[in-house]
Amino acid sequence: MAQLKILVVDDEPGIRSGVSRILGNFHVTYPFMDEDYTFHIMEAATGEEGIEIIDREMPDILLLDNKLPGIQGVEVLEYVRKKNYDIVVAMITSYASIDVAVKAHNDGAIDFIPKPFTPQELKASIEQITKQQYLRRITHKLKVEGRKVRFQFLSVLSHELKAPLNAIEGYLKMMQERQMGDSLEEYASAIERSLQRIDSMRNLIMDLLDFTKVSFERQMEKMQSVNLKELVSMAVVTVSPYAIHKDIQFVTEVKGCENIWADPNDFEIIMNNLVSNAVKYNKPGGTVTVTLDCTDNEFILSVADTGIGMNGDEREMLFEEFSRIRNDKTRNISGSGLGLSIVRKVVELYHGVINVESAPDRGSVFTVIIPRSQVSNLKTGI
Amino acid sequence: MSKIYTVLLVDDDPDYLFQVAFYLRKAGFEVMAVESQAEAEQVILKMKPDIAVFDLMMESDDSGFILCYKLKRKHPEVPVILATAVSRETGLTFGLSGGQDRDWIRADLYLEKGVRPEQLEQEIRKLLKI
Numbered sequence: 001m002a003q004l005k006i007l008v009v010d011d012e013p014g015i016r017s018g019v020s021r022i023l024g025n026f027h028v029t030y031p032f033m034d035e036d037y038t039f040h041i042m043e044a045a046t047g048e049e050g051i052e053i054i055d056r057e058m059p060d061i062l063l064l065d066n067k068l069p070g071i072q073g074v075e076v077l078e079y080v081r082k083k084n085y086d087i088v089v090a091m092i093t094s095y096a097s098i099d100v101a102v103k104a105h106n107d108g109a110i111d112f113i114p115k116p117f118t119p120q121e122l123k124a125s126i127e128q129i130t131k132q133q134y135l136r137r138i139t140h141k142l143k144v145e146g147r148k149v150r151f152q153f154l155s156v157l158s159h160e161l162k163a164p165l166n167a168i169e170g171y172l173k174m175m176q177e178r179q180m181g182d183s184l185e186e187y188a189s190a191i192e193r194s195l196q197r198i199d200s201m202r203n204l205i206m207d208l209l210d211f212t213k214v215s216f217e218r219q220m221e222k223m224q225s226v227n228l229k230e231l232v233s234m235a236v237v238t239v240s241p242y243a244i245h246k247d248i249q250f251v252t253e254v255k256g257c258e259n260i261w262a263d264p265n266d267f268e269i270i271m272n273n274l275v276s277n278a279v280k281y282n283k284p285g286g287t288v289t290v291t292l293d294c295t296d297n298e299f300i301l302s303v304a305d306t307g308i309g310m311n312g313d314e315r316e317m318l319f320e321e322f323s324r325i326r327n328d329k330t331r332n333i334s335g336s337g338l339g340l341s342i343v344r345k346v347v348e349l350y351h352g353v354i355n356v357e358s359a360p361d362r363g364s365v366f367t368v369i370i371p372r373s374q375v376s377n378l379k380t381g382i
Numbered sequence: 383m384s385k386i387y388t389v390l391l392v393d394d395d396p397d398y399l400f401q402v403a404f405y406l407r408k409a410g411f412e413v414m415a416v417e418s419q420a421e422a423e424q425v426i427l428k429m430k431p432d433i434a435v436f437d438l439m440m441e442s443d444d445s446g447f448i449l450c451y452k453l454k455r456k457h458p459e460v461p462v463i464l465a466t467a468v469s470r471e472t473g474l475t476f477g478l479s480g481g482q483d484r485d486w487i488r489a490d491l492y493l494e495k496g497v498r499p500e501q502l503e504q505e506i507r508k509l510l511k512i
Contacts, residue, residue, distance in 0.1 A: 163395055163398075166398065167395065167397035170397065170398070170401040171401070174401065174404070179404070179405075179408065193396075193397055193400075197397065
């Protein structure tokens with residue numbers, strides 16, 4: 001049971017006590033509300049008194065007569081609007097001239113209750129107003145939460161973007177001030193590290209682009225039959241310069257279900273991230289095995305590597321945004337910490353799950369399972 | 383400077399760590415530079431630095447605080463500087479002016495991570511009174 005405060009501003013005592021009587025034991029309920037609303041009624045005989053109570057009690061709903069002895073109702077309304085108070089205002093008035101009505105409407109009055117009113121009319125209005133106030137506040141709350149999440153994301157992001165800049169700047173200053181002597185040879189590792197940081201920054205920016213792409217709503221017109229085997233080959237080609245450098249072998253096993261109904265971009269993101277991770281975190285001379293399989297109900301894609309693996313704690317934070325596993329083995333591997341969080345987002349768009357099994361120094365297996373029935377019934381947005 | 387002072391420097395950004403360590407060594411300090419909370423804890427077990435500089439945001443959000451706590455428990459007299467990049471970017475501010483915070487965090491100085499190495503050196507000298 002929640003309670004809303006209603007302030008009645010009217011110079012006629014009969015109206016004030018009438019409102020108090022009618023709404024005193026009234027309650028509003030809607031299926032979408034968490035709880036019923038009851039009302040606490042406060043009364044003011046003048047606009048001046050009304051403003052005093054508004055400032056002190058902060059009512060949720062204001063029932064406002066326009067014709068008052070001192071300042072007029074519309075002036076009270078103007079005050080509420082200027083102060084940006086979260087109050088829903090309804091005018092109760094017998095002489096609603098069009099001018100007053102327009103002004104009141106422009107100043108945010110959402111309802112006009114004609115005087116005299118029946119208990120039913122008043123209750124119907126209050127019901128509407130309550131619903132509106134409830135929805136307004138929920139919307140506001142959701143917006144604020146959305147902003148908070150975005151704010152956190154952006155602040156971590158700006159940190160992640162600044163760190164490499166600081167590092168590169170530091171190395172450049174060392175060179176500028178000849179801190180390690182005049183020979184360029186002395187700076188080889190500083191240059192190498194700078195290039196690595198630039199690389200990782202570029203990766204972060206690429207991942208960010210992916211990230212914004214998948215955050216948009218699914219567009220049905222982009223859905224098509226996607227050949228997963230081709231996507232695997234493409235992912236392998238993309239990563240092959242690095243794979244050749246590390247002497248990594250690829251094995252692809254297709255046991256069935258080559259085609260899936262999807263947005264090809266999405267599965268490119270999944271494939272590229274998993275395959276390039278499998279190379280990145282592999283050991284020299286290792287193997288990457290990509291398996292496509294299906295049952296009656298599910299597509300199953302798995303990417304296995306013979307790399308450095310990870311322990312349980314590390315596995316837990318793996319899919320968080322900007323989480324990177326930091327240890328001696330990953331020190332020289334650049335990554336944005338976004339790749340797997342993006343993959344998970346995409347997989348979830350298709351009502352799927354992504355799992356990982358891993359053992360330190362033995363390797364990891366990432367398995368993506370997507371229900372076949374759900375593929376035509378996508379979530380829109382995230 | 384007759385005595386050689388030892389600085390324990392902990393930061394998970396290997397480049398920042400290298401650059402600051404390089405600068406401080408040039409300035410005449412001995413520097414123990416490590417990249418993780420675990421390594422730092424090993425160092426604290428084995429030796430007593432003259433001063434410590436911890437990055438606040440290492441592998442988990444509170445690594446810097448934990449190190450601070452552990453070092454202070456073992457060697458309450460060793461000054462600790464907490465450095466972090468968080469505050470400027472997020473607008474979160476938590477300096478050490480409040481007495482309660484100071485009790486809990488137990489660091490002697492709180493620094494923005496963006497400080498130039500020269501400035502860090504100055505602060506270190508101030509805390510070491512040299």
